[in-house]
Amino acid sequence: MFEMLSDVFKENGLILSFALVGVVMYFSYMLSDKFTKGRLHGSAIAILVGLVLAYIGGVTTGGEKGLSDIGIFTGIGLMGGGMLRDFAIVATAFGANIEEIKKAGFTGILSLFLGVVVSFIVGVAIALAFGYTDAVSLTTIGAGTATYIVGPVTGTALGASSEVITLSIAAGLVKSILTMIGTPFIAKYIGLDNPRSAIVYGGLMGTTSGVAGGLAATDPKLVPYGAMTATFYTGLGCLLAPSILFIITRSIFG
Incomplete structure (x- = not known):
């Protein structure tokens, strides 16, 4: 069962990465709202969580790409790459008057x-x-x-x-x-x-x-x-x- 799920996650790495980031963001904003009343923004908490996860991934695998070195999380490497980053920046800027x-x-x-x-x-x-x-x-x-x-x-x-x-x-x-x-x-x-x-x-x-x-x-x-x-x-x-x-x-x- 575990091997089957692992294969599914590896074949759909980008989808899993979006789901993982969504979960992290949800809990980060929840922590921000409940414990800091929004003063410590949810994005800041999410970045800290991401750094911790990257450290864990690097220590666990001995690799150089953080969490994406773990097989089922390879999609994180694509999602966190320059292409989607630049797309997000440009999309945000289009909201300006x-x-x-x-x-x-x-x-x-x-x-x-x-x-x-x-x-x-x-x-x-x-x-x-x-x-x-x-x-x-x-x-x-x-x-x-x-x-x-x-x-x-x-x-x-x-x-x-x-x-x-x-x-x-x-x-x-x-x-x-x-x-x-x-x-x-x-x-x-x-x-x-x-x-x-x-x-x-x-x-x-x-x-x-x-x-x-x-x-x-x-x-x-x-x-x-x-x-x-x-x-x-x-x-x-x-x-x-x-x-x-x-x-x-x-x-x-x-």
């Missing part, structure tokens, strides 16, 4: 560049504090502080070691989770209550998942606007980090 985006104007564009550069500088400073001194490692970790997508893209382009690329992803994940958790607490203090401020906030913070989750806990209507500029932020980071920012870092640190 173009007229509201135009209102952000120069401020929105400026927030994108400031967000990437400031995050990069913070990441480089942290890398220096932990003993990294070469330009490639500094740039990769700095890029990861921008987002956990920009980090590996930059590291791969510059030939960084797998350990440094992993650290850049970890830095981006920490930023994403902190943004998701902290946004509802600071929203009223920074005027995060309208589409224009959401556009600027998304440009400054950059992490699409963190901004979307945080805005969802603040006001779901703001999610498309924050996600829109956060998406552009990722693209801008992928352009700037391995080129201009790397050249500047190398000229300073050699």
Whole structure:
């Protein structure tokens, strides 16, 4: 019986992955509602659960892809891949009103560049504090502080070691989770209550998942606007980090 179910799960891995994610999300939002009154967003809890499951999968199999290394959960690897991720980001951005985006104007564009550069500088400073001194490692970790997508893209382009690329992803994940958790607490203090401020906030913070989750806990209507500029932020980071920012870092640190 178990072997038959295992074969069915393996043959329908993507369907099982959707079901698994649905169950995790259901319980995460239930925990968020009952124990934190929505202050700790369900998405943040779900990310933590996902990280724990990935760790368990890696330890159990000795593999490198987390839970998807377990035979019946191979569909997780496809579902968590870049294709569906980018589809979800684009689908979210389509909910934005173009007229509201135009209102952000120069401020929105400026927030994108400031967000990437400031995050990069913070990441480089942290890398220096932990003993990294070469330009490639500094740039990769700095890029990861921008987002956990920009980090590996930059590291791969510059030939960084797998350990440094992993650290850049970890830095981006920490930023994403902190943004998701902290946004509802600071929203009223920074005027995060309208589409224009959401556009600027998304440009400054950059992490699409963190901004979307945080805005969802603040006001779901703001999610498309924050996600829109956060998406552009990722693209801008992928352009700037391995080129201009790397050249500047190398000229300073050699």
